[in-house]
Amino acid sequence: MSAKAQRPRPKTRIQREKQEVILEAALDVFSQFGFRGSTIDQIAEAAGMSKPNLLYYFKSKEDIHAPLLARILDTWLEPLREMSPEGDALSEIRSYIRRKLEMSRDFPRESRLFANEMLRGAPGFYEILHTDLKTLVDEKALIITGWMAEGRLARCDPYHLIFSIWATTQHYADFDIQVQAVLGSERGGDNRFEDAALFLDQLYLHGLTPK
Amino acid sequence: MSAKAQRPRPKTRIQREKQEVILEAALDVFSQFGFRGSTIDQIAEAAGMSKPNLLYYFKSKEDIHAPLLARILDTWLEPLREMSPEGDALSEIRSYIRRKLEMSRDFPRESRLFANEMLRGAPGFYEILHTDLKTLVDEKALIITGWMAEGRLARCDPYHLIFSIWATTQHYADFDIQVQAVLGSERGGDNRFEDAALFLDQLYLHGLTPK
DNA sequence: ATTTTTTTTGACCGATTGGAAAAATTCTAG
DNA sequence: CTAGAATTTTTCCAATCGGTCAAAAAAAAT
Numbered sequence: 001m002s003a004k005a006q007r008p009r010p011k012t013r014i015q016r017e018k019q020e021v022i023l024e025a026a027l028d029v030f031s032q033f034g035f036r037g038s039t040i041d042q043i044a045e046a047a048g049m050s051k052p053n054l055l056y057y058f059k060s061k062e063d064i065h066a067p068l069l070a071r072i073l074d075t076w077l078e079p080l081r082e083m084s085p086e087g088d089a090l091s092e093i094r095s096y097i098r099r100k101l102e103m104s105r106d107f108p109r110e111s112r113l114f115a116n117e118m119l120r121g122a123p124g125f126y127e128i129l130h131t132d133l134k135t136l137v138d139e140k141a142l143i144i145t146g147w148m149a150e151g152r153l154a155r156c157d158p159y160h161l162i163f164s165i166w167a168t169t170q171h172y173a174d175f176d177i178q179v180q181a182v183l184g185s186e187r188g189g190d191n192r193f194e195d196a197a198l199f200l201d202q203l204y205l206h207g208l209t210p211k
Numbered sequence: 212m213s214a215k216a217q218r219p220r221p222k223t224r225i226q227r228e229k230q231e232v233i234l235e236a237a238l239d240v241f242s243q244f245g246f247r248g249s250t251i252d253q254i255a256e257a258a259g260m261s262k263p264n265l266l267y268y269f270k271s272k273e274d275i276h277a278p279l280l281a282r283i284l285d286t287w288l289e290p291l292r293e294m295s296p297e298g299d300a301l302s303e304i305r306s307y308i309r310r311k312l313e314m315s316r317d318f319p320r321e322s323r324l325f326a327n328e329m330l331r332g333a334p335g336f337y338e339i340l341h342t343d344l345k346t347l348v349d350e351k352a353l354i355i356t357g358w359m360a361e362g363r364l365a366r367c368d369p370y371h372l373i374f375s376i377w378a379t380t381q382h383y384a385d386f387d388i389q390v391q392a393v394l395g396s397e398r399g400g401d402n403r404f405e406d407a408a409l410f411l412d413q414l415y416l417h418g419l420t421p422k
Numbered sequence: 423a424t425t426t427t428t429t430t431t432g433a434c435c436g437a438t439t440g441g442a443a444a445a446a447t448t449c450t451a452g
Numbered sequence: 453c454t455a456g457a458a459t460t461t462t463t464c465c466a467a468t469c470g471g472t473c474a475a476a477a478a479a480a481a482t
Binding site: 031032033034035036037038112115116118119120121122129130133134137154156157159160161163164167168171172174175177178179181182183187195196199200202203204206207208209211 | 247323
Binding site for chain 2: 441449
């Protein structure tokens, strides 16, 4: 046994590039059909390579799926992490909504991948939800409760407030087909996110302004 | 060719019962894994019968899936249909929210089946969304706009108002795992729907009351 | 230029998939 | 009780599934 064999070899240029291509293709497929509904062949074709070639870079289907999930939860919660107790209560919440909506616009596949994972009970996600996510939300709920105590925000359940923000913003990514169908071709073009931002801003402004 | 062969035989008692058992089992499976992620074997086992036996009642996987979808959209939109222009604006909207939330509580699988179908682009649903659904929402949006013109409701985009109601209520069915994880064991028990109802009622009351 | 390493390919594997066919069984109407 | 219909089981199929392996090809290092 040599010491050299222990440390993993550095990645080559091709490895980095192809792994990126594969993850990109996998995101396309997984976000539509979920983990079980997607096939390696499908991903390989979307990535423009053969199945054995793809399996040279990722040992298994799960090995492609896992890093996508890991990457997403982090990105997904970043806007919430940035909510600061020092800022103005209403401004902080409204800018959180705006940023979350921008993510639905710019990363709809990531949103759908996440939704797919939730729908099947988040098997490879369960612990993180109960630890990392819960801790973060608890922390932010405390901040929000503080704002309410100071009279800067109408009193309400901070957890359900956060849920409602998640729901309303992610809806535009996850149910995009429905949204576009209902809005029709003229209204659903590109301004549906601007209209949504306007509506949500107003709803939460009036809904959360203390009386 | 006899005329008798044309008209389908009446269903027997066993046919009606077993078809119901199968659809029930299929709802369990499809709502978790989506159409492509579910297998006939899985559904057959959940229904307590063999695969060929199941295929005696439904010719194919799609033949099990289709009636579930058809049944759901109808049930799903019933609360919206009941929104009447004669009622009080705010009361109508608040009771719509309440009814929709009750459906998420009582029929979470139906909600998840619907969500799964949206995520993959609603292939067997596309036309209905653009015709039936759009027509209904257009009609109700007109009613809402009328209320606003009468000064009974704060001015806002009626379409995005409806979207936000769909999103916030369905969230409690589709993302139930996440909701329960964040709320924890004590707060997430059985009163999460009551708490949600309270929060949403307040948010939309203050958010939509004309100034 | 040649050796070594990395990448790609093609052929293949056992398990599972959606589904067909037919025999065996059970139910039901007369 | 019995003929005919309805139901269930057994067996089977071709296609696809996730994944392996060895050999060929291409890059990189010497």
